[in-house]
Amino acid sequence: MTEPLLTTQNLTKHFQLSSNALVQAVDDISLEIAPREILGLVGESGSGKSTFGKTVIGLHDKTSGTVTFNGEEMPDRYQAGDFQRFANQMQMIFQDPYSSLNPRMTVGEIIGEGLMLHSDLKRSEVNDQVADWLRKVGLNADHMGRYPHEFSGGQRQRIGIARALILNPEFVVCDEPISALDVSVQAQVVNLLGELKDSMGLTLLFIAHDLSMVRYVSDRIAVMYLGSMIEIGRSDDVFFDPQHPYTQLLIGSNPEPDPNLERTRTSVSIPGEIPSPVNIPPGCRFASRCPKVMDVCRERTPSLIPLVDIGEDHHVACHLFE
Amino acid sequence: MALLDVKNLHVEFTTYGGIVHAVRGVDFSVDEGETLAIVGESGCGKSVTVQSIMGLIPMPPGRITQGTAHLRGHDIIQSKVIDGKDIRGNFVGMIFQDPMTSLNPTMTIGAQIAEPLEVHRGYSHRQAMNRAAELLDMVQIPEAAKRARQYPFEFSGGMLQRSMIAMAIACEPSVLIADEPSTALDVTIQAQILDLVKSIQKDTGMAIILITHDLGVVARLADTVSVMYAGEVMEAGSVDDVFYRSAHPYTLGLKEAMPTNQTGRSRQLKPIDGSPPDLFSPPKGCSYAARCPHTMEVCLENNPNAFAMQDGHAAKCWLHHEECEVEAEDLYQA
Numbered sequence: 001m002t003e004p005l006l007t008t009q010n011l012t013k014h015f016q017l018s019s020n021a022l023v024q025a026v027d028d029i030s031l032e033i034a035p036r037e038i039l040g041l042v043g044e045s046g047s048g049k050s051t052f053g054k055t056v057i058g059l060h061d062k063t064s065g066t067v068t069f070n071g072e073e074m075p076d077r078y079q080a081g082d083f084q085r086f087a088n089q090m091q092m093i094f095q096d097p098y099s100s101l102n103p104r105m106t107v108g109e110i111i112g113e114g115l116m117l118h119s120d121l122k123r124s125e126v127n128d129q130v131a132d133w134l135r136k137v138g139l140n141a142d143h144m145g146r147y148p149h150e151f152s153g154g155q156r157q158r159i160g161i162a163r164a165l166i167l168n169p170e171f172v173v174c175d176e177p178i179s180a181l182d183v184s185v186q187a188q189v190v191n192l193l194g195e196l197k198d199s200m201g202l203t204l205l206f207i208a209h210d211l212s213m214v215r216y217v218s219d220r221i222a223v224m225y226l227g228s229m230i231e232i233g234r235s236d237d238v239f240f241d242p243q244h245p246y247t248q249l250l251i252g253s254n255p256e257p258d259p260n261l262e263r264t265r266t267s268v269s270i271p272g273e274i275p276s277p278v279n280i281p282p283g284c285r286f287a288s289r290c291p292k293v294m295d296v297c298r299e300r301t302p303s304l305i306p307l308v309d310i311g312e313d314h315h316v317a318c319h320l321f322e
Numbered sequence: 323m324a325l326l327d328v329k330n331l332h333v334e335f336t337t338y339g340g341i342v343h344a345v346r347g348v349d350f351s352v353d354e355g356e357t358l359a360i361v362g363e364s365g366c367g368k369s370v371t372v373q374s375i376m377g378l379i380p381m382p383p384g385r386i387t388q389g390t391a392h393l394r395g396h397d398i399i400q401s402k403v404i405d406g407k408d409i410r411g412n413f414v415g416m417i418f419q420d421p422m423t424s425l426n427p428t429m430t431i432g433a434q435i436a437e438p439l440e441v442h443r444g445y446s447h448r449q450a451m452n453r454a455a456e457l458l459d460m461v462q463i464p465e466a467a468k469r470a471r472q473y474p475f476e477f478s479g480g481m482l483q484r485s486m487i488a489m490a491i492a493c494e495p496s497v498l499i500a501d502e503p504s505t506a507l508d509v510t511i512q513a514q515i516l517d518l519v520k521s522i523q524k525d526t527g528m529a530i531i532l533i534t535h536d537l538g539v540v541a542r543l544a545d546t547v548s549v550m551y552a553g554e555v556m557e558a559g560s561v562d563d564v565f566y567r568s569a570h571p572y573t574l575g576l577k578e579a580m581p582t583n584q585t586g587r588s589r590q591l592k593p594i595d596g597s598p599p600d601l602f603s604p605p606k607g608c609s610y611a612a613r614c615p616h617t618m619e620v621c622l623e624n625n626p627n628a629f630a631m632q633d634g635h636a637a638k639c640w641l642h643h644e645e646c647e648v649e650a651e652d653l654y655q656a
Contacts, residue, residue: 044508152597182363183535187579187593209509212538216581216591253513255538256583259561262542269513271462273480 003071004032005203006056006171011065013048013055023277025051027227028065030304033171038197038204040218040235042211042250044274048227049207050095053173056205057090058082069171087118091164095176097156101148107134107159108144114167133162137192154185158192165196173205178213190217211254215239220313223247226277226285229304233314243307243316246286284319294319323395324351325529326497331389333367333374336382340602344370346553348389349628352546354496355523357530359544359561361537361576365598367553368533372499376410377402393497411438415490419502421482425474431458432470435489442493457488461518480511484518491522498523501533516542537580541565546634549573552598552609555628559635569637571614608640616641 013026025048033039043049054060056067058078067074069089075082094100101110111133112126121129131141137158148156157177164172174193178186190213196202208214214221215235222232223244231244242248252268272289284290287297302317333345345367352358360368373379375391375398386399393413396404404413418424426434435457436450445453451470458466461484474482483503490498500519504512520543523530532543540547540561547564549557549572557570568574578592596613599605605612611621620640629642640646 044510154597183537183576184363184579184594187591188595191591191593211509212581212583249510253510255512255516255536255542257537257541257565257577257580258583259541259544259565261583262538269510269517271514273478273511274508 002034005035005037005070006033007031007066007068008056009066009068011052011055011067012063013051013060014063017278021278024227024280025277026055029224029229030065031222031229031232033203033205035170035203036197036201037220038206038218040214040221041205041207041224042209042214042221043224044209044250046226046274046277047224048277049224050175052224053092053175053205053207057092057173058086059092084118087114087169088167089169090171090173091167091169093157093160093164093172093174093177095179097153097160097180098148100160101156103148106145106147107151110148110159111162111166114163118167129166130162133166136196137162138188154181154188157181157185157189161189161192161196165200165202168200169202171203171205173207175207176209177206179208179210186213193217211239211251212256223250226274226280228285228301228317230286230317231315232304233307233311237311237314241310243310243314243321244286244318245290245292245320284317292320325354326391326393326531327351328371328375328391329389331371331374331391332387333370333379333384334387335379335384342601343604344384344553344601345374346604348548348550348553348555350548350555350558352497352529352531354529355527356546357523357532357544359532359534359540359547360550361534361540361547362550363535363598365601366550367601368550369501371550372416372501372531372533375399376414376416376499378416407442411442411495412493413495414497414499415493415495416499417483417486417490417501417503420506421479421486422474422506424486425482427474430471430473431477431485435470435485435492438489438492453492454488457492458485460522461485461488463488479507480514483507483511483515487515487518487522491526491528494526495528497529497531499531499533502535503532504539505534505536512539519543537565537576549576552604553601554609554638556610556639557635557637558628559631560633563631563633563635567635569631569635569642570610570639571616571641572610573637575613575615608638618646 009030011029015023015025017023041049055062061077108130112130115121115126115129130144134141134143139155139158178189206217218235221235221238223230225246231238231247239251242251249268249270270289270291275288283298283300284302287293296319302319304315304317305321307314307316329349331345331348335342335344348371350358362368374386391399398409402409432451432454435454439445439450439453455467455470458470463469463481463484504515534540544561547561548555551572556572557564564573575594579594594613599609607622608625611617618640626638626640628636628638630636
């Protein structure tokens with residue numbers, strides 16, 4: 001593997017709700033993202049995947065652990081100046097294309113704001129670039145004076161993409177960029193991200209819960225459950241040969257648009273739901289629902305171990321493999 | 323005769339911007355024990371179709387301008403009552419998309435499930451509450467009796483959806499309408515809910531109308547499918563015909579826009595360019611013509627009728643006209 005662009009080492013984010021309620025939203029996550037790689041991050045709601053993305057990029061302070069970007073260790077707590085400094089390198093595309101755009105700003109102002117703040121360009125030059133970006137994301141340059149409410153969901157998501165990419169960042173966190181969109185529009189946005197990734201050399205952390213789409217988009221997939229990372233490996237390996245019981249449940253639950261396949265495969269649904277992330281008991285976090293639970297699972301937290309004989313670069317945190 | 327039979331349904335809404343033609347000539351029918359899926363993207367009129375039949379759209383601004391709907395041979399557009407009983411709750415139960423906002427936050431779950439039993443079946447409050455606990459048990463909520471006394475905020479999303487199902491089947495309806503029943507849920511919970519709906523159908527033999535935009539959910543649950551676009555049914559047929567022998571370019575487009583379950587990136591996703599037509603003034607010809615890769619002159623001028631193929635498979639597309647030179651079969655044998 002080449003020198004990673006971004007490394008998280010034991011990254012942890014806890015929220016202290018009250019003196020006796022601790023939410024371990026992100027717990028001890030170490031991973032590396034290579035330059036020009038797309039790492040997909042999947043998990044159910046409440047698994048901490050968005051919190052992870054926001055902590056990586058500095059929107060949440062870290063509880064402990066480090067994030068190293070381009071060889072430089074990022075501050076534990078971002079000050080205003082840090083955001084200024086890193087805005088050119090890291091950006092984020094948000095989930096909800098409705099609430100993440102200021103309704104009182106025109107699209108030109110929204111997309112150009114980063115350039116106005118982070119470059120020495122004159123307003124006319126900024127406008128030229130905004131027009132350029134509107135075309136790149138498949139919108140019309142004349143739309144600059146319009147307000148967000150005049151656009152459809154897919155178009156707004158493109159505005160969010162243009163806003164994030166106009167500063168020419170190296171690394172972008174995409175937090176569920178397609179879940180609010182219709183199928184035909186999802187494909188448009190996914191293809192657009194793919195083209196821009198190729199032309200700009202982007203590295204992406206792609207957070208989503210649509211497993212088929214994540215597999216399609218990503219080079220590698222990481223699976224989170226209740227704040228910890230339980231499996232990581234190359235996309236096809238994780239999707240077609242999942243090892244962790246939870247990943248198997250997750251992939252098996254994903255309905256495929258193929259009636260014959262759906263008729264023949266046995267139901268994998270297991271009872272229960274993701275438990276509350278407040279005051280998690282020790283041991284493996286999936287122990288309460290796992291069909292293959294053992295005594296050791298309730299006592300010791302499994303650590304991520306490489307599965308040499310199954311696939312290159314495939315890691316699982318499960319006592320079954322120790 | 324089909325259990326529920328809807329023919330040539332037209333629904334319009336009067337708005338400040340003009341009249342929206344939301345549903346334009348929809349036909350479908352569903353039999354006992356059968357699951358019909360109505361699929362389509364947002365704004366295609368799939369929810370309005372069933373809500374109008376149920377009398378759930380406010381009139382005005384909405385109105386049904388044409389069409390018929392018969393449940394067990396009774397006209398349910400003119401009258402929402404059969405044999406002195408309201409069709410809603412008694413004959414047709416409904417599950418809504420968002421379980422968080424569809425339940426009353428000020429009533430206990432048990433009281434909400436008991437309400438239709440008291441209203442439609444004349445149960446006493448105590449009888450109804452006992453039955454509510456049984457129903458919660460039936461939808462696999464643990465400690466049902468205790469849970470029945472709790473409020474919606476004490477339930478998770480998956481349990482709320484189970485409660486909605488319990489409420490919808492309380493009066494043993496012959497048709498269950500499920501409007502995006504699992505869209506707001508995580509995939510593992512979705513699998514549980516779909517399994518639950520399937521097993522209840524097996525036990526009761528009710529018909530299900532499933533409204534969804536997820537072709538995966540359709541493949542898992544449906545027997546027959548109607549694909550809607552811009553207020554019309556573009557293609558209808560058995561789930562195998564629609565998935566494996568797609569006869570309409572829109573159905574094909576939807577399939578190509580989704581990733582397959584093959585390893586690697588075997589092919590690029592093919593998005594459907596453009597956006598659906600404005601339903602204030604629907605196009606004169608086929609409503610998909612502006613986005614269709616096979617558009618012909620006739621498509622822009624005349625809206626096709628549904629062309630029937632074998633086994634009830636039908637598609638609203640000129641490619642199936644006998645004078646069409648392009649062999650439709652060649653295009654769709656994918």
